[in-house]
Amino acid sequence: MISLKESIRVARPVEECFEYTADFRTTPEWDATAFKARKISDGPVGMGSQFVVRCKLPLGSIELLYTITEFEAPNMVTLQVESWLFSAVDTIYFTEENGETRVDYHADFSYKMPFAALEGALKTGMLRMGKSALRGLKRALDDSNAPPKISSGSARADRLLWPGLAMFSKWGYRRGQKRWSPMSASLKGQTMVVTGASSGLGLATARELAERGAELILVMRNPKRAEAVVSELKVETGNSAIRAELADLSIMAEVDALADRLLKAGQPIDVLVNNAGALFNDWGTTSEGLEQSFALLLLSPWRLTRALHPLLKAAGQSRVVNVVSGGMYSQKLRVDRLEAIPENYAGATAYARCKRGLTVVTEEWAKSWEKDGIVVNAMHPGWADTPGVESALPAFHTLTRLILRTPEEGADTIVWLAAASEASAVSGKLFLDREPRTTHLLSKTREDDPEREKLMAFLEGFELETSIAA
Ligand SMILES: NC(=O)c1ccc[n+]([C@@H]2O[C@H](COP(=O)([O-])OP(=O)(O)OC[C@H]3O[C@@H](n4cnc5c(N)ncnc54)[C@H](OP(=O)(O)O)[C@@H]3O)[C@@H](O)[C@H]2O)c1
Structure with missing residues (x-):
């Protein structure tokens, strides 16, 4: 199993950070590996909500199915991730600290057979991608984009x-x-x-x-x-x-x-x-x-x-x-x-x-x-x-x-x-x-x-x- 633990701090209310992050339709905005995401369940984002996220692979792409398995708004959300390549459990905690929000992202990946043997070789790359996604999430939550101008x-x-x-x-x-x-x-x-x-x-x-x-x-x-x-x-x-x-x-x-x-x-x-x-x-x-x-x-x-x-x-x-x-x-x-x-x-x-x-x-x-x-x-x-x-x-x-x-x-x-x-x-x-x-x-x-x-x-x-x- 590969475990990722990353934290970021954002100068925004816990509720807003939670609301944005728990809606996994937003992943292409902050995770560079994701390029398409949609909610496939009806109703508000909550317990049982499902998202399909398409991510890049070195060759081609992979579809990940995210299911919310624990939902304690605005402090914690857990998502079970399934694909043909790996399973994962992502747990994200949101805590108010000195007027800011601390986001702790924990993810445990397990590669499926026969790819489990490659876990050691893939670990560094997975951890690098995780760090980069959290930097992206911070940038998204900071919401300090430059005023629009024509390129x-x-x-x-x-x-x-x-x-x-x-x-x-x-x-x-x-x-x-x-x-x-x-x-x-x-x-x-x-x-x-x-x-x-x-x-x-x-x-x-x-x-x-x-x-x-x-x-x-x-x-x-x-x-x-x-x-x-x-x-x-x-x-x-x-x-x-x-x-x-x-x-x-x-x-x-x-x-x-x-x-x-x-x-x-x-x-x-x-x-x-x-x-x-x-x-x-x-x-x-x-x-x-x-x-x-x-x-x-x-x-x-x-x-x-x-x-x-x-x-x-x-x-x-x-x-x-x-x-x-x-x-x-x-x-x-x-x-x-x-x-x-x-x-x-x-x-x-x-x-x-x-x-x-x-x-x-x-x-x-x-x-x-x-x-x-x-x-x-x-x-x-x-x-x-x-x-x-x-x-x-x-x-x-x-x-x-x-x-x-x-x-x-x-x-x-x-x-x-x-x-x-x-x-x-x-x-x-x-x-x-x-x-x-x-x-x-x-x-x-x-x-x-x-x-x-x-x-x-x-x-x-x-x-x-x-x-x-x-
Ligand atoms: N699609 C494009 O490529 C394109 C390109 C340039 C500009 N636009 C502009 O985008 C806007 C939306 O167009 P759309 O392509 O989405 O077309 P659409 O599918 O025909 O939608 C037009 C909407 O306007 C409503 N509407 C028309 N006449 C109305 C009236 N008299 N009173 C109240 N509502 C009325 C229609 O209601 P009903 O269902 O009752 O008819 C419908 O909800 C329009 O302003 C259009 O000029 C579209």
Whole structure:
């Protein structure tokens, strides 16, 4: 048997250290040998929870099954580890000492036959890996990551256009992932609103934020689907603080009613994710007479966020995440064209113009709401395989299926902007794969200041107009 005993000290509460470490989905963030991990049991992390962790071997990789066999939150967790190569018992103790947390990690490995004979030869390497993992865990729990900035490689790719576009695929995600820092901030007690949580990126975002313990308000429009999503997420994650709010977000009366309900409830909002969206291939108007892309993709998030400003401000430090699209790189802000007309209608253009508008709004709000402690950022997910892409862009979906990101990969930067400590250090930026990126790949799409002012005035004015009409 090989025994490992390592200790680290971290200047964080015992509860937070325990919560992060006992959730073994986090292992790829701190153990350099692990590169994939998932929870395979339903419910909260606790007695009997199981995780599958894939680790590198000198040749290939190995799947480890971790089962929690003792769970005394927040002071001790024991995991039984099984694989074809070895069994292990990991026991991790968390003790409060002089305002810090001491983490003692004990692991006993036993190689299976016929590999047991190699134990002596493997011992030094195993102990070295253990030490390195504990250094990684300390770094993760210290949670003192540098503020986000664009890497020189990404900046160069954006300048060269095509390499920049190639990063929209799953390869961009894989490339980005290599540089990411651990995300160990605790979301307990934080209220987060996610729109469009019934499928695709919104659902993946809601699941991950629920796993991390946030209190969730999920905005959906279909009551049956909303009920199913809430109960599925509660079962999967064991997080009971999840509820749905119903609203068709392309209808301003429903947006206003939603905002009124949230304002009446008075719960400060730590994070608002404006994710709901759709690309309409046919021109159409809503029951309120608004062109539907404009209503759903720009006016709706503008109006909801503006209305919820008091609750965002009340949170002290809050974040707004606007989900835009790489498609907006093709369009220049043209305020007089935000509401598409039926003649020569092109759904992708109408969509891209509104997403461009929301990106400019993001930059403007970031400046004017800094004093209120509200950080506002936009992100685009690259190309992700979601029901929305499959139904709106079937040819694109068929052509690119093999290089599309999963919904979870597409949603990663939404979750990171909502959760990571360092993500609140910048505001008014557009992110892809946790990096602030340029808002223009082409110089011809750059708008001037008067056009930006016109946009903000137009949206303000629009609110007055529809309020009067109502
Ligand atoms: N997937 C990508 O590659 C990609 C790329 C760039 C940008 N985006 C953006 O990412 C966001 C999420 O898209 P997705 O790909 O995840 O698509 P999706 O699977 O179709 O999800 C869209 C979500 O928005 C909701 N929604 C649409 N219209 C709504 C309305 N009128 N009222 C309330 N909710 C409404 C949908 O609800 P229902 O289930 O009721 O329809 C669904 O929950 C969108 O803003 C999209 O523009 C996605």
